[in-house]
Amino acid sequence: MNLSILKSDKKNLNSFIVAGSVLIFIGFIDIILSSFFSTNITAFLPNKISYLTPLLFGLFGLYLIRIEFSGNKLLDKVNTNFNSSNFNAFLTLLVIFSLIKYIPPLLNWFVFDANFAGNTKEDCTSGGACWVFVKVWLNRFVYGLYPDNEQWRINTAFLTLFLLVGASFFVPQKFKKYIIIFLLFVYPIIGLKLISGGDFGLKYVETGAWGGLSLTFIVSAFALILCFPIGTILALGRRSKLPAIRYTSIGFIELWRGVPLITVLFMSAVMFPMFLPDGTYVDKLIRVLIAITLFEAAYMAEVVRGGLQALPKGQYEAAKSLGMGYWKMHFLIILPQALKLVIPGIANTFLALVKDTPLIFVVGLLELAGMVNLAKTNPKWLGMAMEGYVFAGLVFWVICYVMSRYSQNLEKKLKTER
Amino acid sequence: MSKIIELKNVNKWFDKFQALKDINLEVNQQEKIVICGPSGSGKSTLIRCINRLEEHQDGQIIVDGKEISENTKDLEKIRAEVGMVFQQFNLFPHLSILDNCTLAPIWVKKMPKKDAEALAMKNLERVQIADQAKKFPGQLSGGQQQRSALARALCMEPKIMLFDEPTSALDPEMIKEVLDAMVDLAKAGMTMIVVTHEMGFAKEVADNMIFMDEGKIVEKAKTKEFFENPKSDRTKLFLSQIL
Numbered sequence: 001m002n003l004s005i006l007k008s009d010k011k012n013l014n015s016f017i018v019a020g021s022v023l024i025f026i027g028f029i030d031i032i033l034s035s036f037f038s039t040n041i042t043a044f045l046p047n048k049i050s051y052l053t054p055l056l057f058g059l060f061g062l063y064l065i066r067i068e069f070s071g072n073k074l075l076d077k078v079n080t081n082f083n084s085s086n087f088n089a090f091l092t093l094l095v096i097f098s099l100i101k102y103i104p105p106l107l108n109w110f111v112f113d114a115n116f117a118g119n120t121k122e123d124c125t126s127g128g129a130c131w132v133f134v135k136v137w138l139n140r141f142v143y144g145l146y147p148d149n150e151q152w153r154i155n156t157a158f159l160t161l162f163l164l165v166g167a168s169f170f171v172p173q174k175f176k177k178y179i180i181i182f183l184l185f186v187y188p189i190i191g192l193k194l195i196s197g198g199d200f201g202l203k204y205v206e207t208g209a210w211g212g213l214s215l216t217f218i219v220s221a222f223a224l225i226l227c228f229p230i231g232t233i234l235a236l237g238r239r240s241k242l243p244a245i246r247y248t249s250i251g252f253i254e255l256w257r258g259v260p261l262i263t264v265l266f267m268s269a270v271m272f273p274m275f276l277p278d279g280t281y282v283d284k285l286i287r288v289l290i291a292i293t294l295f296e297a298a299y300m301a302e303v304v305r306g307g308l309q310a311l312p313k314g315q316y317e318a319a320k321s322l323g324m325g326y327w328k329m330h331f332l333i334i335l336p337q338a339l340k341l342v343i344p345g346i347a348n349t350f351l352a353l354v355k356d357t358p359l360i361f362v363v364g365l366l367e368l369a370g371m372v373n374l375a376k377t378n379p380k381w382l383g384m385a386m387e388g389y390v391f392a393g394l395v396f397w398v399i400c401y402v403m404s405r406y407s408q409n410l411e412k413k414l415k416t417e418r
Numbered sequence: 419m420s421k422i423i424e425l426k427n428v429n430k431w432f433d434k435f436q437a438l439k440d441i442n443l444e445v446n447q448q449e450k451i452v453i454c455g456p457s458g459s460g461k462s463t464l465i466r467c468i469n470r471l472e473e474h475q476d477g478q479i480i481v482d483g484k485e486i487s488e489n490t491k492d493l494e495k496i497r498a499e500v501g502m503v504f505q506q507f508n509l510f511p512h513l514s515i516l517d518n519c520t521l522a523p524i525w526v527k528k529m530p531k532k533d534a535e536a537l538a539m540k541n542l543e544r545v546q547i548a549d550q551a552k553k554f555p556g557q558l559s560g561g562q563q564q565r566s567a568l569a570r571a572l573c574m575e576p577k578i579m580l581f582d583e584p585t586s587a588l589d590p591e592m593i594k595e596v597l598d599a600m601v602d603l604a605k606a607g608m609t610m611i612v613v614t615h616e617m618g619f620a621k622e623v624a625d626n627m628i629f630m631d632e633g634k635i636v637e638k639a640k641t642k643e644f645f646e647n648p649k650s651d652r653t654k655l656f657l658s659q660i661l
Contacts, residue, residue, distance in 0.1 A: 312506075312508075314504060314506050314508035315508060315510065317471050317502075317504065317508060318502075318504065318508035318509070318510070318567075319510075320469075320471060320497060321469055321471065321497055321500070321501070321502040321504075321571075322497070322498070322521075322522035322526060322570070322571070322574060323494045323495065323497040323498025323499075323522060323526045323527075323574065324494065324522065324525070324526055325494050328525050328526065332521060332525060333510055333521075336512050337510075337511065337512050340512065414512075
């Protein structure tokens with residue numbers, strides 16, 4: 001079909017703009033009426049075609065106003081950015097119409113029709129989300145089965161952690177390294193002792209009772225802190241000239257990378273105790289932590305190795321020519337550059353790790369997603385799966401987004417190239 | 419004058435390719451030697467063997483009285499005494515110029531930070547880039563980077579300096595500033611082995627010239643004699659092509 005008669009030139013520019021705008025406007029009216037007022041102005045057409053009429057109107061309208069060098073700044077901007085071809089016009093309309101059609105119901109479910117007041121499932125009457133469920137269970141979602149009276153211990157532990165981390169950003173460079181050393185090597189022990197108790201007059205709380213978001217944080221934080229150095233050592237080992245070290249590293253990495261995490265966790269729960277002498281008992285949280293750490297360390301090793309390989313040979317040679325031995329060369333010259341290169345990869349691994357933590361349910365530990373799982377099976381709260389999982393998903397998203405932003409900032413801060 | 423470097427019948431192979439063939443060479447203290455020759459002739463390999471960035475398979479290399487081999491325990495100590503300047507500068511891009519210069523003195527020689535910084539500033543002054551000390555390598559021109567690399571090597575207060583085509587990666591107008599710094603260093607009495615194609619520099623500085631081809635030292639002669647009256651035909655051909 002020859003549509004050239006439908007192409008404007010300078011003379012009838014205005015009539016084309018008017019005609020196009022009217023068509024686009026009709027498209028919008030059509031979609032808005034059908035989404036919000038359940039009136040279909042094209043109901044006389046067959047069902048499927050009538051569903052698509054907003055798009056058709058809009059497409060034809062956009063086609064009419066696609067006029068090159070019209071002299072109208074706004075129009076030119078629209079044309080170059082949203083309406084440069086039929087396909088782009090289609091995508092533009094599809095996105096806008098989808099938003100109009102699907103965002104409002106979503107918002108309704110989330111906010112406008114949602115229930116916030118009340119304490120039981122029966123208070124949720126309006127048809128939207130039942131956030132009462134999350135409200136009632138929030139304590140459990142955060143602290144797991146940790147006894148209510150002892151929850152201040154978790155609060156204290158995390159508050160101290162955040163204060164210390166915050167402080168490390170603001171204190172002068174001189175003290176910074178002491179805070180970081182304290183955070184990495186001393187604080188984890190203090191924090192764990194505070195939460196587990198048993199000494200200093202604190203009531204012992206067994207790890208089976210730990211849970212919820214606080215357990216997510218504990219597992220993630222320990223695994224993150226530990227898997228990083230282990231992974232780095234493995235990466236160096238894999239590039240070592242000594243065959244014994246090299247093959248051990250390769251073997252370790254390939255073994256752990258080749259096994260699904262869930263299998264590793266099962267093994268740590270079921271098989272591992274069989275190898276221990278009778279009477280010895282390693283707490284299952286510790287076993288899980290070790291399993292996750294070693295698993296993620298294998299991934300970390302390959303990420304770091306990528307960075308090591310990306311460095312030019314000249315860096316190694318310059319370091320050697322200045323009289324540096326293996327460790328000095330790696331810690332002063334090679335690793336600072338290699339790790340900087342692979343920050344995106346490291347962030348990737350860390351995010352994956354955080355999102356893998358729900359798998360610890362296989363050994364009976366319930367972090368955030370696990371607690372949601374438990375709560376939704378409570379007879380009084382059946383049918384709340386959606387609210388629970390949306391909540392857990394949002395929390396995970398926030399955690400991961402913060403980490404992602406932090407890694408991007410770090411990249412910018414460490415950039416020394418022009 | 420006493421010998422500081424001695425190579426006896428050194429042979430080196432890269433797999434089956436023989437890069438160095440029976441190299442014999444003695445370098446005295448404060449002597450300046452310029453090595454030239456076509457590419458692939460083993461010049462770089464030769465000087466990289468002297469601080470064992472490359473391993474030789476046969477023969478002896480003795481630096482400052484210590485033999486260098488796979489059994490050398492204090493290789494790092496020997497390397498600390500032998501400074502090297504590379505074709506590609508090889509500055510550490512994550513550190514400022516000042517930190518590039520102080521890193522090795524602080525960590526290898528255990529020098530206090532203040533002394534190391536004073537030493538670094540002295541050497542940066544010497545190559546005339548003291549004003550760039552706080553910048554990062556990526557912010558400097560090629561000539562400035564190469565002079566920083568020279569300063570970095572000098573901060574280890576080496577007894578010997580090796581130069582592996584120090585000006586080959588530079589724009590023509592930057593070559594002079596690097597060569598000037600090297601001439602100053604030569605005048606101060608440093609023992610230097612320089613692989614370069616800059617024959618003007620060679621004539622000005624070198625005591626002895628070496629011409630290499632196909633892994634062998636074809637000709638070694640006093641500088642004047644080397645340029646005015648080369649003995650081997652291969653040298654004559656080479657000189658006629660580059661002069």
